[in-house]
Amino acid sequence: MGATLEIRNLHVSIDETPILRGVDLTINQGETHALMGPNGSGKSTLAYAMLGHPAYSVDEGEVLFDGVDVLELEPDERSRLGLFLAFQYPVSVPGVTVANFLRSAINSRRKQENAEDPGISIPEFRRLMKERMDFLDIDHSFAGRYLNAGFSGGEKKRNEILQLAVLQPRFAILDETDSGLDIDALRIVADGVNKLKGPELGVLVITHYKRMLDYLNPEYVHLMMDGRIVESGGAALAEEIEDYGYQPFFEKHGLEVTEE
C-alpha cells in the first residue's frame, strides 16, 4: 500500500496577504495529478508551502504525508521524508558541483537513517550518477558543472529532473517545469519524467499548458482559482481549459477575473 499525500483546508499567506484560501487535495503514490490555473491563483504558493519556504506562512490546515504532519518539519526533513519540488526558477550556486551537491543530499538521507553512516562511497556514487544520467540521456559532464551556474533554461530543468531521478522521492511537485522551454526541450524533460513515473512516485504537475499534460497523461486534473481548487476532473477538464481559457471558469465560480 503506497503513501498518501493529503492537503486539508490549507490557508497560506505571504506578508499577511492570503494567497491560499482552503486547498483540499489528496494524491496517492503512483498517481499523476495536474494542477492548472491562471497566474496568481496560488499554484506556486502551494508548491513552496508544501516544502516549507520560510516566506510562506501557513495560517490554517494541514498537510499529511503518510500520516506525518509535514508542516511541523523543516524543508530538508520534508525532503528526506520523500517530498520533492522541481523549481520553476532553480537558483544557481557557483562553486558547488551538481555531483557534490547530490552526494551531500544522499548522505544527509543516509545519516538520517544511521547517524554513524560514513556516507556513500565515491565509486558507488559515481555508478549511481552515471546510471541515472544515462537513463535520462544526460551528458556525463553535467555532474562536474556548478549547480545551475551558466545553465540554459532547458539545462536547468533537466538538472531538476536529474535530481529527481537520483533522490527518488515518493512525491514530486513539478512547478511549471515546462515554462520557458521550446518544444524539443519540453519533450526531453517530459520524457524524463515519464521514465521516472511508476507505482513508487506520485506526481503533481503544475502547468499552464496542456502540451505538458499530453506527454504526461495525468489521471486527475485540478483547476485552482483564487487560492482554492474549484474543479477537479480528468483529461476532459484540461481540454476544456485549453479550448475556452479560464474566462468561463471565473464566471462559473463567481470570481473576478484576475488575469488573462
Add this chain to the structure above:
Amino acid sequence: MTTTRTRRRSREFVAPPFAWEEIQSRAEANNEPGWLIDMRQQAWELYEEMPMPTLNDEAWRRTDYSHINWETAGDLMIADNPGIDTIPAENRAPLIGNEHGGLIAWVDNALVHHQLADHIAQQGVIFTDLHSAVHEYPELVQKHLFQKGVKAEEGKFAALHVAAWTHGVFVYVPRNVSVDLPLHSIFYNANTGASLGHVLVVLEERAEVTVAQEYLSDTGDEHTSFIGGTELIVGKNANLRYVALQNWGYNMYEFSYERGHVGRDGKLDWVVGSMGSRLTKKFMQISLDEPGSWGRMSGMFFADENQLLDHDTYQEHNAPHTTSDLLFKNALTDSSRSVWRGMIRVQPGAQQADGFQANNNMILSDYARADSIPGLEIEADDVRCTHAATIGKMEEEYIFYLQTRGVPRREAERLFVNGYFQDVLDRIPFEDVQKRLLADVDRKLLGA
C-alpha cells in the same frame, strides 16, 4: 565591543616601546655585518621621525588599532626561548605526497626545523634562514634585501620592520632551475610579544618554484604582534607560485608590507588565505616591471568574532604588455569587519596593459561590515583595466533550494560558503591546504 559608531572619536595611537639599543645589541649578538646594522639604523631613524598612523591617514581610515596593548605586543621576543620546541605535526606534513621539498620553521623567532631535499640542494637552490644567509651569501642578500621590495620609507611599520626584523627565510633559485617540490616555511608563535618575520624569495632568469609560507600562533591571553615584510623577486621568464596562509591566534595584531616584482615575461601567482588575527593590516603590491610580465593575486578571507582583516592592494603596471589579475574574496560573520582598498596603477608608456581586480564580500551576520574600495590610476591611453566589487548576503532562496534536496540548513550554508570560496581554493596547488582552509571555514560557520 567596539562599534563603528564610536570610530570617529579621537583615539590615541601610541607607539610601541621598541628601543634602538635593544635592536642594535641583538644585531651585534648575531654578528650582523656593518652594512646590515647601518641599514637597520637608518630605518630606525626614519621610524622615529614618522608619526604613528591614525584614522586621519587615508590608508588607515578604517583601521582602528588603538586598542592594541603594546606593553605585551611590543615586547620583542627572545629567540632563545621558544614556547614549544616543535611545530604541530599536521602543519609539518609535506604539502604534496609524502616527500618534503624543503621545510623550515621558527617558533617565537627561534629556528626549530630546517631541511632541504638533497636533489634540490644539488641544483644550487638556497633555502635557509636569513641570518645564516647574511653570512653565507652576503652579496646575494645585500643585492636584494630591502632594495626594490619593501622599503623603510613606505610607512611607520615598514620602517620598523626594516629596522628590527627578527627572523626570516631566504629562498634563492638559480638561473634555469626548476624545483619539483614545494618549499615550505612556517613562522609559529607560542609566546606573547612582538616578532618581525621576513620572507625574501629570489628567482633568477627562467627559475621556477612553489613556496608556501605559513603564519601560525596560539591564542594567548595577551596581545601579541607581527610586523612582517615579504619580498618576492621574480626574474625574466621565471615562474613563482607563492601561497601564504595566515592562521594567527585571535590576540595577534599584524602589520605587514608585501611586495612582488616581476621581470620580463615572468610570472607571479600569489595566493593568500587568512583566517586568524585580531587585526591584520597588510599592504600588498605586485609590480610588473618589464614587458610581458604577469601577476595574479588571489585572496581568501573569513573573519568572525571581532576580527578586522584589512588589505590594501596595488597592481602596478610599469611596462607595456603587462597583465595583472586580482580576486579577493571575503566572508564575514559575527561583528567582524573587512576592508579592501585596491588600486591598479598604469604608468605612462605601459601600453597594452591589462589589469583586473575583483573583490567579493559575503556577509553572514547583521553586525558584520565590509568596505570595498576599488581604484584605477591610468596614465597610458591604450590599456584595458576593469574592476568589480560586490557585497552580498547568503540569500534564503539558496538555502531553501539546497534544503529541499534533504540537506540540513547548516550543511546547506556550509555548501554555499564553500562554493563561494571555490574559485580561490582552486588556485591553491595543495589539496591538503584546501582541506585545512575549508575546515577553518567550517569552524567559523558553526561558531565552534
